[in-house]
Structure formats: C-alpha cells, structure tokens
Amino acid sequence: MINPTYDDKLIKNSLxxxxxxxxxxxxxxxxxxxxxxxxxxxxIVMNYLQEFGYRVIPINPFSAGKKINGETILEKLDDIKVPxxxxxxxRPSSETPKIAKEATKIGAKIIWLQFGIHNDxxxxxxxxxxxxxxxxxxxxxxxxxxxxx
Numbered sequence: 001m002i003n004p005t006y007d008d009k010l011i012k013n014s015l016x017x018x019x020x021x022x023x024x025x026x027x028x029x030x031x032x033x034x035x036x037x038x039x040x041x042x043x044i045v046m047n048y049l050q051e052f053g054y055r056v057i058p059i060n061p062f063s064a065g066k067k068i069n070g071e072t073i074l075e076k077l078d079d080i081k082v083p084x085x086x087x088x089x090x091r092p093s094s095e096t097p098k099i100a101k102e103a104t105k106i107g108a109k110i111i112w113l114q115f116g117i118h119n120d121x122x123x124x125x126x127x128x129x130x131x132x133x134x135x136x137x138x139x140x141x142x143x144x145x146x147x148x149x
Contacts, residue, residue: 006137008146011134011137012146012147014086015146015147018085019053020055020083020084021088022057022059022080023046024087024090024091025089026042026046026060027040027042027043028062028073043069045090045139045140048143050070052147055082057071057084061075076102077106078105080106084108085109086110087106087110087111087112088112089111091117094119096117096121097125099111100119100122100126101125104126109132110134111133111134112134115136115137117136118136
C-alpha cells in the first residue's frame, strides 16, 4: 500500500473551502439480535462532519431511499441535485476509478479516499480533471488534527 503524504495546507484548505460532502459507501444502520445499533465507521464520520456544519449526502445503492442522520440515502452520485465539494469514499480501492469518473462528471472539486484506500488509476483520473486527490486519510481524523488541536 502506498502511503501518500499531503501538505497540511492542502488538507486544511480543502476542509475550509468545502460545505457539501458526498459519502460513497455509507453503511446503513443495522441491528443485531440484541437490538444494539452497530455504529459503522462511515456513520460515525458522517455524524461528526454534520456536527461541524458540513452537509453530508449518503450514497449506497443497496440502501437508497432510507434515511440516515436526517439525509436520504441516494443510489449514485449522479442523483445528487446540489453542488458537491468533496466525494468521500468508503469503498474498496478497486472501485475507486469508477467513482472518480463519476465525481468528475458531477463537478466535485476533491476526491477523498478514506484510511486504507488508494488507487493509482483513481489518482490519475482526479489529477487529469484538475481535482484535489487525497487518499489513505480519514477525513474525520484530519479535521480533528488540524482544527481541534
């Protein structure tokens, strides 16, 4: 796994200038036999970003139409009707080139792959479209590190 390094200024500016985040791969809330809600990392990150004023639009084709944290889950990026600043990806690295192409199509400015996710082809797609590409970084952890020291 490549562990790219990014300038803190790039990450900080990306977070400051962004207001709307499409989160691809949001997990739906599931209940176990004990009725305890399982809190998936994507849901935790979504809730956190919402607490700090971001609009987070959840994307998951298997849960489209359901609500999570006050937002309706959409099937695909192309279903979004508002401008998107960041496409935040919680999917396997192998799926990211297709998502990067979709992100460029909707006019996103930043493609952000969560911790553990990187793909050279997705990076090339983003850079060819002049998008900021950030990989292998948790958007929540970066926000905490840069703004809540």
